[in-house]
Structures are given as C-alpha cells and as structure tokens.
Amino acid sequence: MNFLVDNWIWLLSAAASGGALLWPTIGRGGADAVSPAEAVQLMNREKAVVIDVCEPAEFAAGHIGQARSIPLAQLEGSKSLPTNKALPLVMVCASGVRARRAAALARRLGHERVVVLDGGMNAWREAGLPVRKDA
Structure with a gap:
C-alpha cells in the first residue's frame, strides 16, 4: 500500500497517458x-x-x-x-x-x-x- 501512496504521481501520469492514447478511438466513435x-x-x-x-x-x-x-x-x-x-x-x-x-x-x-x-x-x-x- 505504501508503494501506491509514495508513487501516486507516477500512477496518475500512467493513467493520463493511457487515456490520451485511447482518446482517438473513443472520440471517433470506435475502431x-x-x-x-x-x-x-x-x-x-x-x-x-x-x-x-x-x-x-x-x-x-x-x-x-x-x-x-x-x-x-x-x-x-x-x-x-x-x-x-x-x-x-x-x-x-x-x-x-x-x-x-x-x-x-x-x-x-x-x-x-x-x-x-x-x-x-x-x-x-x-x-x-x-x-x-x-x-
């Protein structure tokens, strides 16, 4: 649990970059x-x-x-x-x-x-x- 608390900024960055990669597919109505x-x-x-x-x-x-x-x-x-x-x-x-x-x-x-x-x-x-x- 300490790992998540200590590295929350990296986890947030990873989630944001993953969302940015998926956005074109989601935004245009699907693959x-x-x-x-x-x-x-x-x-x-x-x-x-x-x-x-x-x-x-x-x-x-x-x-x-x-x-x-x-x-x-x-x-x-x-x-x-x-x-x-x-x-x-x-x-x-x-x-x-x-x-x-x-x-x-x-x-x-x-x-x-x-x-x-x-x-x-x-x-x-x-x-x-x-x-x-x-x-």
Missing part, C-alpha cells in the same frame, strides 16, 4: 468508424461497397454516388448486399447511429470487413464530397 476521406480510400483502393441504410426519401434527398439503398429495416433479408463477404462494406446513414446498428447486423450475417462512416452524410457533406440527389 470501426472511418472518416469521409478514409471511406473514399476504401472505395477507390479496396472496392468497398457503400450501403446507405436511410429511408428511401432521405436517400433520394442526397446520398453518396455509388451507394446502394437498403433501409435498415430491410437489411437482413436484402439481396442487394454483396455475396462476397470479404468485400469491405461502408455503412452510411444521416448521422451514423443507424449505420452502427446496420454494421452489427452485417457482421452477424457474416460480412468480414464492415465500417461505419463516422458522422454519416452530415460529415460527408461537411467534407465537401459530392452528393447525388435523385429526382
């Missing part, structure tokens, strides 16, 4: 979250498939150009998911909340590499990336 720039790299370099889990009206109002529209409620039985379960999937919604649920479901369905666009379409727009609107 499975990617920024818009990282999502673009996945799409371009690894042929990631973008799955937009918004409702059809939200999708029509603005989505990533190559995105497949599969509302969250229809994801489990959807034939629009890629059959190659090794392909990376980028799950997208307006803010990222529904996309997290969709990512968990896709993993349960056997997809190996599933990430979430951190901040959703809001972050995509803020990054100045192109948004497609369907009439």
Whole structure:
C-alpha cells in the first residue's frame, strides 16, 4: 500500500497517458468508424461497397454516388448486399447511429470487413464530397 501512496504521481501520469492514447478511438466513435476521406480510400483502393441504410426519401434527398439503398429495416433479408463477404462494406446513414446498428447486423450475417462512416452524410457533406440527389 505504501508503494501506491509514495508513487501516486507516477500512477496518475500512467493513467493520463493511457487515456490520451485511447482518446482517438473513443472520440471517433470506435475502431470501426472511418472518416469521409478514409471511406473514399476504401472505395477507390479496396472496392468497398457503400450501403446507405436511410429511408428511401432521405436517400433520394442526397446520398453518396455509388451507394446502394437498403433501409435498415430491410437489411437482413436484402439481396442487394454483396455475396462476397470479404468485400469491405461502408455503412452510411444521416448521422451514423443507424449505420452502427446496420454494421452489427452485417457482421452477424457474416460480412468480414464492415465500417461505419463516422458522422454519416452530415460529415460527408461537411467534407465537401459530392452528393447525388435523385429526382
């Protein structure tokens, strides 16, 4: 017990540095979250498939150009998911909340590499990336 009392400053420093190392992962919504720039790299370099889990009206109002529209409620039985379960999937919604649920479901369905666009379409727009609107 004397060791802890005598070395409290070192223990506090160790805890603070550990927290600082974990903060980027916690702050960006978890290890499975990617920024818009990282999502673009996945799409371009690894042929990631973008799955937009918004409702059809939200999708029509603005989505990533190559995105497949599969509302969250229809994801489990959807034939629009890629059959190659090794392909990376980028799950997208307006803010990222529904996309997290969709990512968990896709993993349960056997997809190996599933990430979430951190901040959703809001972050995509803020990054100045192109948004497609369907009439």
